[in-house]
Amino acid sequence: MLTLALLCFCWKAEMSKNDICLLLGATGVGKTLLLKRLQKLSLQGLGELGEPSLTLPTVGTNLTDLTLKKKKKVTLRELGGCMGPIWPSYFKDCSSVIFMVDSANIAQISSSCIQLLSVLSAEPLHSASVLILFNKRDMPCTMSLIEIKSLFRMDDIIASATQPITSLELSARSGQGLQEVLSWLESIIVK
Numbered sequence: 001m002l003t004l005a006l007l008c009f010c011w012k013a014e015m016s017k018n019d020i021c022l023l024l025g026a027t028g029v030g031k032t033l034l035l036k037r038l039q040k041l042s043l044q045g046l047g048e049l050g051e052p053s054l055t056l057p058t059v060g061t062n063l064t065d066l067t068l069k070k071k072k073k074v075t076l077r078e079l080g081g082c083m084g085p086i087w088p089s090y091f092k093d094c095s096s097v098i099f100m101v102d103s104a105n106i107a108q109i110s111s112s113c114i115q116l117l118s119v120l121s122a123e124p125l126h127s128a129s130v131l132i133l134f135n136k137r138d139m140p141c142t143m144s145l146i147e148i149k150s151l152f153r154m155d156d157i158i159a160s161a162t163q164p165i166t167s168l169e170l171s172a173r174s175g176q177g178l179q180e181v182l183s184w185l186e187s188i189i190v191k
Contacts, residue, residue: 019073019074019075019189020074020075020077020093020094020095020096021074021075021076021077021094021095021096021097021098021185021188022076022077022079022087022090022091022094022096022097022098023035023076023077023078023079023097023098023100024079024087024097024098024099024100024115024119025081025099025100025101025102025112025115025133026081026084026101026102026108026111026112026115027057027080027081027082028057028081028102028105028108029081029100029101029102029105029108029112029135029136030100030102030135030136030172030173031058031078031081031100032055032057032058032062032078033055033172033173034098034100034133034135034170034172034178034181035062035064035076035078036055036064037172037175037178038064038066038076038178038181038182039064039066041175041178041179041182042066042067042068042182043067057080057081057082058078058079058080058081059080059082060080060083061077061078061079061080061083061090062077062078063075063076063077063078064076064078066182066185068182068185068186068189069186070186072186072189073189074185074189076098077090077093077094084115087119088122088124091119091122091124091125092124094125094128095127095128095129095188096128096129096130096131096185096188096189097119097125097128097129097130097131098130098131098133098181099115099116099119099130099131099132099133100132100133100135100170101116101132101133101134101135101148101152102135102136103134103135103136103137103139103142103143103145103148103169104136104139104141104142105136106143109148109151109152110151112152113151113152113153116132116152116157117157120157120161120162120163120165125163126162126163127162127163128163129163129164129166129188130161130163130164130165130166131165131166131167131168131181131184132154132165132166132167132168133167133168133169133170133177133181134148134167134168134169134170135170135171135172136171136172136173137169137170137171137176137177138171138173138174138176145169149167154167166184168180168181168184
């Protein structure tokens with residue numbers, strides 16, 4: 001029993017707050033596919049992405065370790081969209097957040113904005129780096145980035161937030177924007 005407690009203590013000491021990035025967003029926005037594609041990209045490079053794998057909605061949490069350039073490491077913790085009410089219990093353990101939005105699902109845009117505002121207003125995340133990803137940019141029925149940012153009131157959100165906020169367009173399916181996500185992670189991870 002003492003060995004298990006010591007192992008848990010060592011794991012927690014090894015996993016500092018700076019190593020964990022939360023991946024949040026509504027159900028079906030593409031969080032799990034993003035995790036799989038980023039993991040493959042960090043291991044094999046952009047030319048080797050291949051066809052995207054099938055995914056199922058996450059019930060619970062997924063942990064994915066990425067090794068970035070210069071041997072930097074980060075753990076992405078995806079929290080299922082259905083877990084929204086308990087996301088705050090994970091906030092104290094992270095220093096950065098990736099928030100995904102399905103830019104092809106117009107009906108979900110306003111609820112995603114409300115979720116984002118809730119995340120940004122959480123006390124433990126007041127100094128966290130935040131990346132907002134507008135996913136599914138490869139779909140023919142998406143709004144333009146200007147339209148989505150207008151609906152999201154991105155200028156107002158950025159102006160009133162205490163966190164540094166970056167936003168990117170992405171297609172986890174095609175691979176567009178994946179390298180930029182890795183570059184963002186490398187820029188915020190301190191080692």
